[in-house]
Amino acid sequence: MAELKNDRFLRALMREPVDCTPVWMMRQAGRYLPEYRETRSQAGDFMSLCKNPKLACEVTLQPLERYDLDAAILFSDILTIPDAMGLGLYFEAGEGPRFKKVVRTADDVAALPVPDAAVDLDYVMAAVREIRSALMGRVPLIGFSGSPWTLATYMVEGGSSKDFRHIKEMMYARPEVMHALLGKLADAVTVYLNEQIRAGAQAVQIFDTWGGALSGPMYAEFSLAYMKRIVSGLIRENDGRRVPVILFTKNGGQWLETMVEAGADALGLDWTTEIGDARRRVGDRVALQGNMDPSVLYAPADRIRAEVSRILESFGPGNGHVFNLGHGIHQFVDPEQAGVFVEAVHELSVPYHK
Numbered sequence: 001m002a003e004l005k006n007d008r009f010l011r012a013l014m015r016e017p018v019d020c021t022p023v024w025m026m027r028q029a030g031r032y033l034p035e036y037r038e039t040r041s042q043a044g045d046f047m048s049l050c051k052n053p054k055l056a057c058e059v060t061l062q063p064l065e066r067y068d069l070d071a072a073i074l075f076s077d078i079l080t081i082p083d084a085m086g087l088g089l090y091f092e093a094g095e096g097p098r099f100k101k102v103v104r105t106a107d108d109v110a111a112l113p114v115p116d117a118a119v120d121l122d123y124v125m126a127a128v129r130e131i132r133s134a135l136m137g138r139v140p141l142i143g144f145s146g147s148p149w150t151l152a153t154y155m156v157e158g159g160s161s162k163d164f165r166h167i168k169e170m171m172y173a174r175p176e177v178m179h180a181l182l183g184k185l186a187d188a189v190t191v192y193l194n195e196q197i198r199a200g201a202q203a204v205q206i207f208d209t210w211g212g213a214l215s216g217p218m219y220a221e222f223s224l225a226y227m228k229r230i231v232s233g234l235i236r237e238n239d240g241r242r243v244p245v246i247l248f249t250k251n252g253g254q255w256l257e258t259m260v261e262a263g264a265d266a267l268g269l270d271w272t273t274e275i276g277d278a279r280r281r282v283g284d285r286v287a288l289q290g291n292m293d294p295s296v297l298y299a300p301a302d303r304i305r306a307e308v309s310r311i312l313e314s315f316g317p318g319n320g321h322v323f324n325l326g327h328g329i330h331q332f333v334d335p336e337q338a339g340v341f342v343e344a345v346h347e348l349s350v351p352y353h354k
């Protein structure tokens with residue numbers, strides 16, 4: 001494998017010194033880029049794009065052609081696991097993800113197979129290998145998965161949800177069924193992420209998009225506990241280098257102290273937590289990733305630069321910060337503004353690393 005030319009991202013995750021703060025954007029390959037929309041229409045639809053390693057590689061690299069990003073992220077989706085479990089994932093235009101089959105009963109859970117990632121998700125591994133080879137060591141490649149809780153919300157609800165009616169009924173009224181499902185998903189995610197690491201992923205992120213919909217005790221029992229189990233089962237070193245793990249619970253800012261105990265190297269923050277406060281709370285136990293409100297990218301360049309500057313100042317000097325948006329980039333953002341953001345992070349962060 002080619003020598004890594006830019007390892008700022010991996011170094012920051014390990015809280016090692018860097019020349020400037022590394023930056024990448026959640027959903028950096030996506031609909032705000034005209035070249036992404038072009039490749040997607042060539043593929044036919046979103047899932048066909050995910051399942052075509054050559055095209056998945058192409059869209060992964062698109063944002064890196066435009067911007068000086070410090071990491072690439074595998075182009076795929078968190079819902080590949082439930083799809084491989086036989087639930088039949090599809091996307092309805094403007095409606096988000098949907099499943100043909102839902103998981104509601106103990107029998108439904110018992111009938112779910114734990115996918116063999118190397119076989120059932122071979123298209124994901126092929127994409128990882130293709131991207132690693134195309135990157136030629138330019139920047140590290142991030143692999144990812146959804147958290148068991150977040151995957152379960154889609155599997156039980158049958159798609160996106162506002163109130164989580166069915167899964168919360170399961171959690172409160174039939175906790176043993178909920179635990180059986182989450183246990184299966186934790187096994188599936190562990191195997192899936194380890195397979196991505198073997199295929200060439202140099203860091204992994206667990207997306208817990210809906211953990212923040214829970215109360216503190218329910219979060220600890222039904223989301224965090226399973227992420228902790230995954231982290232303890234992951235390959236942490238590959239090719240002679242640490243493979244850092246990032247845990248991102250959206251709206252999880254109030255639980256940072258307990259999240260640290262899951263054993264990840266870094267925690268992702270959305271914009272509702274002040275990053276300077278977060279740093280004081282976690283100390284030197286983990287690195288932090290985040291956390292500009294993606295909607296700032298609708299503002300003019302000066303406003304974007306001011307917000308980047310404010311977040312850098314809030315984190316303060318020293319190591320352990322990976323800059324990112326607090327959630328995925330919106331589809332209506334002007335690609336120019338994303339460029340302003342990336343450049344501002346590199347330029348304005350230099351004084352914090354002297």
Ligand code: CP3
Pocket residue numbers: 025026027028029030031040046073074075076077078079094095096097144146160207209328
């Ligand atoms: O960050 C990246 O660039 C990597 C690619 C990536 C995608 N989805 C591509 C995608 C990643 C890391 C994800 C994760 C994902 N998928 C999450 C967790 C992160 C988060 O945003 O909270 C979730 C909840 C999903 C499930 C999912 N997939 C949703 C809710 C949607 C959006 C549906 C819609 O119409 O808005 C998707 C589709 C999806 N995944 C798109 C992309 C680029 C857009 C699909 C398209 O091209 O039409």
